[in-house]
Amino acid sequence: MNLTTRQLRIFVLLAxxxxxxxxxEMLHVTQPTLSKLLKETEETLGVKLxxxxxxxxxxxxxxxxILDIARKITALHEKGMLELEQRLRDRNNRVAxxxxxxxxxxxxxxxxxxxxxxxxxxxxxxxxxxxxxALQLLRERRVDIAVTTKNDxxxxxxxxxxxxxxPFVLFHSAQVKxxxxxxxxxxxxxxxxISMPPGxxxxxxxxxxxxxxSQPFHPVYSLRDLNTIARFVQHNCxxxxxxxxxxxxxxxxxxxxxxxxQALSRSVGMYMRRDEQPTRxxxxxxxxxxxxGRDRQSPSETRPRPAPR
Numbered sequence: 452m453n454l455t456t457r458q459l460r461i462f463v464l465l466a467x468x469x470x471x472x473x474x475x476e477m478l479h480v481t482q483p484t485l486s487k488l489l490k491e492t493e494e495t496l497g498v499k500l501x502x503x504x505x506x507x508x509x510x511x512x513x514x515x516x517i518l519d520i521a522r523k524i525t526a527l528h529e530k531g532m533l534e535l536e537q538r539l540r541d542r543n544n545r546v547a548x549x550x551x552x553x554x555x556x557x558x559x560x561x562x563x564x565x566x567x568x569x570x571x572x573x574x575x576x577x578x579x580x581x582x583x584x585a586l587q588l589l590r591e592r593r594v595d596i597a598v599t600t601k602n603d604x605x606x607x608x609x610x611x612x613x614x615x616x617x618p619f620v621l622f623h624s625a626q627v628k629x630x631x632x633x634x635x636x637x638x639x640x641x642x643x644x645i646s647m648p649p650g651x652x653x654x655x656x657x658x659x660x661x662x663x664x665s666q667p668f669h670p671v672y673s674l675r676d677l678n679t680i681a682r683f684v685q686h687n688c689x690x691x692x693x694x695x696x697x698x699x700x701x702x703x704x705x706x707x708x709x710x711x712x713q714a715l716s717r718s719v720g721m722y723m724r725r726d727e728q729p730t731r732x733x734x735x736x737x738x739x740x741x742x743x744g745r746d747r748q749s750p751s752e753t754r755p756r757p758a759p760r
Contacts, residue, residue, distance in 0.1 A: 456528045458492040459521045462500060465489065466518050469508045530592075546736050547576040549588045550598040551652060554719065555579035556677050557696040558598065558743060565739050573732065582652040589722055595733055597722040598740065600652045609722045614744025618714040619657070622684050622691040622698050625705050629690060634714045636666035645680055645689040646670040652717070653693060660715045681706060694719075696747070719744075 465474045465485075475485045493500050500514040510518065546566075550559050555577060563575050578588060585597040586609065601611055621629050621642075631638050640661070646668075647653040654673070661668035671689050674680050680691050681698055685705040691698065694717055698706055721740055723729075729737065 454492070454495050456525060458488065458495070460525045461485070461488055462492055462514075463518070463521050463525050465501070465508075466510055466514065466521075469510075471508065544570070544572050544732065545574045545576060546596070546732055547578070547594040548596050548598060548736070549578040549580060549585040549594040551582060551585065551600065552579045552647075552675065552677060553653065553694055553697040554598050557699065558719075558740075558747075561743055562736070562739055565743070566736060569739075570732070570735065575736075581650060582655075586722060589724060592724075595723075595727075596736065596740070598719070599722065600656070601718040601720060602722075606722070608725055610725050611720050611722050612741075613718050613720040614740060615748035616716050616718050617695045617747070618710065618716045619692055620695045620711065620714065621709040622680075622693060623707055623709065624684055624687040625707050626687050627690070628707075629709055631709075632712060634711045636661045636664040636668075639692065640666055640668070642692075643689040644670040645672045645674060645683055645691040647693070648673045648675050651675070653697075656715065656717055657692060 461474070461478065464477060465471070468474050468477070471482050471485055475482045478485065480488075489500070496517075498513040498517075499511050500517075502509050502511050548559065548562070556579075559575075559577055563577075566573050566575060576594075578585070578594060580588065582599045582602065585594075585599045586602065586606065588594045589597040589609065598614075601613070619634075621631075623629060629642060631642070646657055649658075658668050670692075672683060674683065677697060680693070681703045683689055684691050684698070685703070695708070695710075696719075698708075721737070723737075727733075
């Protein structure tokens, strides 16, 4: 039987959506192309997989009988391909890192530079998803390390090592000086705050801290791109309440930083799969991240407030 894993994947996807339109969009093909591919699969198997009318699509009895097997085959194939990709990364002197957008902009460039000095031919593949997506990429073996904040949800399959903690600070234009020196959500709420979108780790930590003080959190802007945030701050369109490493006020012209006593802080670290056997290249990357973390963890005059659980 000359059946490809692509044909099986199409069958499984269509069985889950029961929609030719949605499945075609997910596969980036036209509906006629999808119909043709399905017909070829049915001809190869010698059975009708779906019953179709102008109003509905449903699995045939034969389709129901083989769906579980098809799912197992496609899942095993995808797992094998991901493991193969990981092996090829090792062989080709590549390491893949997922990092939160704020860390991808501040920490990862330093990692690439330091690795390049020690291993000139190394290639670092970088992804900048939100926190939960970073851990999912790690679990799927699409990346080797996830650099993110500590996840409150149990992750028994992963190992977390803290690299540094950092406080939340106020980034503002040179034209203004916020009249606030302590972490006080009620006072902060009166400022035209800029934050990151709901669902991001920065926003989650900020909302929890405000909720713990019985203070609603309603920023005037919710922006994901750090360059956009910097531009808004430069033009005095608001004051960004972000972790200290988010913006480099030394290079962002017109951006100033105000530290707050007893400020909210976040734990930044790296996750790895518990069953991972680090290669030489991965060990080198981990060592460099630890060194960068030690450099970043400078003694503070005031003890930051830990992020609320």
